[in-house]
Amino acid sequence: MKIVIVGCTHAGTEATKNLARLYPDAEISVYERNDNVSFLSCGIALNVGGIVKQAEDLFYSSPEELSDLGVNMFMLHEVLEINAEKKELHIHNMVTNERFTDTYDKLVMTTGSWPIIPDLRNIELNNILLCKNYSHALTIIEKAKYAKNITVIGAGYIGIELVEAFEHLGKSVTLIDNMDRILFRYLDSEVTDTVEVSLSERGICLALGQTVTGFEGEDGAVTTVVTNNNQYTADLVVLCIGFRPNTYLLNGQVDMLPNGAFLVDEYMRTSNPDIFAAGDSCAVLYNPTGVKAYIPLATNAVRMGSLVARNLLKPTVKYLGTQGTSAIKIYDHHIASTGLTETAALALGMEVKSVVIEENYRPEFMPSYEKATLKVVYEENGKRIIGAQVFSKADLTQSINTLSVCIQNRMTMDELAYVDFFFQPHYNKPWNILNLPGLEVEQALRRM
Structure with a gap:
């Protein structure tokens, strides 16, 4: 079996490692137009600000590591054209200026995005x-x-x-x-x-x-x-205006969103059964709305790249979709979000409500404590949770991962009110801040 991977950042690196492990007898080739793989662009600002001392520290793999797995690494090689019907790629060696053709049995498109x-x-x-x-x-x-x-x-x-x-x-x-x-x-x-x-x-x-x-x-x-x-x-x-998917090589050959993002099923297959795609070149299932959306995140990319390998020969492990969960530290503010904001939900015409909790994150008898703001957005009919945001000088960002799971599992505000969370005065109060939005909604209904 001959596998060709085009592009090798997050999704490509993850797909390559897993394909090499799962299919040791396959001939695996990677074509990458840069001279490096796996660069964490989200760390550029950390490097600029001096927190990360060298840009080289933002790599988590290398062409040499992938070559050691038995993969043919073609760095500084640009794929100029793909013919899906013939299963052919036309390639330009950017060092020697040579042009040649390669073929594949399975093609993995991890071409990412561009500003x-x-x-x-x-x-x-x-x-x-x-x-x-x-x-x-x-x-x-x-x-x-x-x-x-x-x-x-x-x-x-x-x-x-x-x-x-x-x-x-x-x-x-x-x-x-x-x-x-x-x-x-x-x-x-x-x-x-x-x-x-x-x-x-x-x-x-x-x-x-x-x-x-x-x-x-x-x-x-x-x-x-x-x-x-x-x-x-x-x-x-x-x-820093945003990104668009790099998918021009398959224009008119597989299904795409209007912005060009590849449409893949829950097993990472495009509309062509022998072409898989993953990462920032793809649309993903957005669980808050249930529709495919373009959400370029490294977290989505590595999951999708891994799933390409597991599903290459037969459907095996489903992609569970995304909530677009993310976080940022701005000066002394720790901020995280998942799912839809209230602004976005209303713009989509959804009938939603929200609860904003402002509470000290741990007991006032502790030597220090910080105020935390937690906002949860939910559907008015049925009270399904569709989004959340947390903000504090204390690092409570992991709580948004919990709410991401709640959204993925279509939990309601009623259920959130009574989820079992531990209590320890170093970290929280007897009623965890995540319970409070659900409790407030329940109490509001009782007052009506």
């Missing part, structure tokens, strides 16, 4: 950078040494983390986003309002609700970011 690059005036100016791979990380770190005024465009997780890192370096930082709040996709205003105050207090300019229209420059380098409202001085700009 969205908007069509803006003068975007080709120097010092307008992307933030995705190892090369980007090295460039950002090097150019940040000499920059004074840095603008980050996009107030998602990566953008916010970079803003904090640049501020730690003593830079003058501007954050621009076309939404009127930071982290709009992940959190509701109960959390983001407080975080925005923390950013502003540290001198970060929040240019929210503004759309970038172009750039101005001198001597080929950026000097100004222009929005529909204002202009901002910048000698370094980092684009």
Whole structure:
């Protein structure tokens, strides 16, 4: 059996390791257009801020490790074309400039995603950078040494983390986003309002609700970011607008979402039974809504990559879907979320309610304690939990993993009220903070 894997970041690395272990007699080849594998781009801001000392520490595998498993690693090889009907790939060796053809019995597409690059005036100016791979990380770190005024465009997780890192370096930082709040996709205003105050207090300019229209420059380098409202001085700009799936190689050959994300079934099969896909190139089952959605996360990617190997020859282990669970640390704030925000649910036309709990996370007789904010979003009819967010100076982020399981298992607020959680004064109160939203809903019904 001949297996070809195209792309080798998170999903590709996980698929490769598991395929090599499960099918030791198979001929396995990996084509990767970079010279590295398994780079954790989510750690770039940690590297920029000096928490991670070297960008090289953000790799968790290597071509050599995969080669040692018996895999044919073709680094700096770009797949130019795939013919699914003939099971052929046309490949370019980027070192020798040679072009050749390979074939497969089973094809695994783990081609990932690429940053969205908007069509803006003068975007080709120097010092307008992307933030995705190892090369980007090295460039950002090097150019940040000499920059004074840095603008980050996009107030998602990566953008916010970079803003904090640049501020730690003593830079003058501007954050621009076309939404009127930071982290709009992940959190509701109960959390983001407080975080925005923390950013502003540290001198970060929040240019929210503004759309970038172009750039101005001198001597080929950026000097100004222009929005529909204002202009901002910048000698370094980092684009963190979002990502789109890298799936053009199979355009018209397998089913995709309108944005190009591969549609896969619960066994990671595309509409072509001999082509599997995993990771940021795919749509995933989003459990809060029950529909396929594009949610590029490393956690989704590694699970899907592992499942490709287990299901390659026959359906064996189902993908359970995702809640889009994620977390971020911003200064001394520990924040995590899962599922739908109330804002997103209402925008989808869902009839939902929410409960916001503000409570000290452990007993007041302890030497210290911190206030925690927990928000849970649920369907009005049936009270099924569909989303949650937690925010505190204490690290309570693991509680969101618990609520992620609740969403996956379609639990209700009534059930959440009485779930069995331990009590220990070092960590919590007799009524765990996760019980409190369910109890509040129950008490509200009794008062009616």
